[in-house]
Amino acid sequence: MIVITAPTGHIGSRLLDILLNEVPERRDELRVIVRDPRKLTEEVRSRVDVVTGAHDDADVIDRAFAGADAVFWLVPPNPRAPSLDAAYSGFTSAAAKAFTAHGVGHVVGVSALGRGTPVADRAGLVTASLTMDDLIARTGVAYRALANPSFMDNLLRQVTSIRDHGVFTDTVAVDRRAPAAATRDIAAAAAALLVDRSWTGTGEVAVLGPADLSAGDMARIMSDVLERPVRYERQSLDAFRATLVGQGLGSAFVAGYVDMMRAKEDGLDDGVPRTPDTASPTTFRAWCEEVLKPAVRA
Secondary structure: OEEEEOOOOHHHHHHHHHHHHOOOOOOOOEEEEEOOHHHOOHHHHOOOEEEEOOOOOHHHHHHHHOOOOEEEEOOOOOOOOOOHHHHHHHHHHHHHHHHHHOOOOEEEEEEEOOOOOOOHHHOOHHHHHHHHHHHHHOOOOEEEEEEEOEEHHHHHHHHHHHHHHOEEEEOOOOOOOEOEEOHHHHHHHHHHHHHOOOOOOEEEEEOOOOOOEOHHHHHHHHHHHHOOOOEEEEOOHHHHHHHHHHOOOOHHHHHHHHHHHHHHHOOHHHOOOOOOOOOOOOOHHHHHHHHHHHHHHO
16 A cells, blocks of 8 residues: 555646556555545546545544555645744654554655755755654654755746746856756656665655756746747845745745755755766756646646
8 A cells, every 4th residue: 555645736646647557567555645635536536545634634644544555755835834843844743653653664755955965954944854854764664755956847836927028037046057857757756666665774865857957048948948038037035035925925934945045056956966866857848848838828
């Protein structure tokens, strides 16, 4: 039995699709935890066991982990959490106890790059995610944290600006190159770990994309694929903070997001070299052709 949390998000939905339709050798049953089962298609609901509820709820977790051999763990963002610790480790605390109580053998979690870098202890959301990883590791379960850079898919939040104004923004220098990964590649890495559970102990699996990219590189590729000019505007951290506050996000989340972006500028994502094992296949150009372009034209 494999339990999948957050099965309707970018990563979880693609993971579920892979396990249901692209892994003929899979012998495990699948169970999902979802707040609203109506967000799953009728076809998916007919092929998985559905536990309704939130996966920070101890009773829900207890039902979901009964008989589970492996768990895919993803903490959903909570912009109004009272603290980053509450948002990550607090959210995970019931599951950490249940991993042990139910004898779960393997857990694959979505986390972030940055461990071992000089800025790891002041990287806001990432620091909280790494602390969550440590919490899970201390349970004794075999654990792999998917150590991710920024997602290519985050640009979908700026589709309107890209379409209507030919502009996207971020807080990093225009020429600073860093890894970026497609969420579908993160899902594929999770699927591989969940299906072949021959691994033991704890550790990280980096998903770095095929090449480092700068904002300038992204602008050129988007302009080419979309056949219209797209330019990058760098936003100051103060302006970024003001934007988040204006969106009504909580103070802890705002501070954590700003600290994360500052840390990325200072090398947070630079600590893992790209190798055949850490590279992932989807290029930014392919992602733009297959995901961004249809979204902009919709």
